[in-house]
């Protein structure tokens with residue numbers, strides 16, 4: 001299946017087409033090498049390849065060592081359409097390539113928006129070149145969908161902050177060289193405001209990580225801050241501005257979760273079409289059974305709708321206006337659709353569909369987390385309903 005209607009019609013289309021070609025070439029070359037590697041090795045090989053191809057630069061603004069995205073965005077910023085194009089294509093090939101690309105941006109964005117010249121210069125070109133592995137630490141055991149419940153504390157003493165707390169479900173925990181961390185600088189968990197973001201080196205004393213496994217290959221774990229000291233120059237933006245920076249980061253990158261879902265779903269649909277043509281039962285190709293043809297039609301139309309919503313959302317982010325509703329629609333619909341398409345793909349493959357190592361078995365596991373991270377499906381519906389009803 002074609003990558004869908006993600007391309008723009010103007011000069012930007014050429015840039016996006018070139019990005020897709022680069023991601024495809026990289027995926028074809030590197031994805032097979034990642035299979036069979038341990039999680040950390042795969043993460044490092046994936047990031048190294050993404051950086052060597054210049055793709056990680058698209059997750060950082062140009063002034064901080066990133067790519068020049070000004071043909072796609074009005075001011076020097078990360079282009080949501082560029083990141084969506086890359087994630088759609090990378091996810092078709094490998095979930096690891098996808099996650100290692102986007103984590104660089106999620107880690108970089110608050111630094112780009114709120115960091116001092118010195119911290120920006122230290123952190124951002126290194127993230128753009130893939131020399132630092134990035135992480136973005138919001139979630140805690142008691143603060144998931146509700147960010148107001150963040151309890152990690154940053155206490156100021158002179159020019160130094162000491163951070164105490166426990167983050168969980170942090171992608172790249174343990175392998176990251178840079179963490180963008182949301183911590184409480186005033187008020188109690190559950191209260192509005194009082195949150196500030198910090199740039200924390202992965203080597204900081206008092207920072208420790210414990211890894212766990214999730215359903216698909218994804219470096220992830222807990223991060224504990226036991227009196228981690230950072231200078232005031234590592235504070236990102238004004239004290240109390242953390243929620244704005246965290247939401248700006250998510251606002252810039254959330255549409256790309258939809259794009260990633262579309263890439264996985266497109267791969268599952270491609271595999272299903274091939275399977276129905278190759279496989280015969282009852283003396284006929286599976287592709288000749290109307291019941292199964294209807295399944296393909298259903299998968300195709302839902303995916304196409306998801307691609308259109310994603311293109312609309314990414315274009316709205318790049319245009320710089322209020323993209324809240326468009327992004328919530330796209331993230332909700334595309335990730336749910338990927339779950340549907342992956343499930344139907346497994347069914348169309350029969351036993352092969354659940355056999356470890358088959359493409360659709362892998363995708364079935366890969367797509368599940370997309371409905372949970374960066375705002376669950378329920379939270380996207382809450383956001384959308386608020387936009388519609390007030």
Ligand SMILES: Cc1cc2nc3c(=O)[nH]c(=O)nc-3n(C[C@H](O)[C@H](O)[C@H](O)COP(=O)(O)OP(=O)(O)OC[C@H]3O[C@@H](n4cnc5c(N)ncnc54)[C@H](O)[C@@H]3O)c2cc1C
Nearest residue numbers: 136137138139144145169170171369372373374375376378
């Ligand atoms: C693979 C993966 C990678 C992740 N990476 C990161 C990362 O790098 N950094 C980071 O900070 N976090 C990360 N997360 C965490 C992720 O953002 C959270 O899991 C997510 O925000 C949901 O929080 P929770 O798991 O605590 O679920 P909960 O908030 O406990 O939600 C449980 C259920 O209740 C529903 N629910 C909650 N509140 C409401 C409500 N008001 N109305 C209706 N339904 C509601 C939810 O939709 C969900 O179905 C990652 C998670 C996963 C699975």
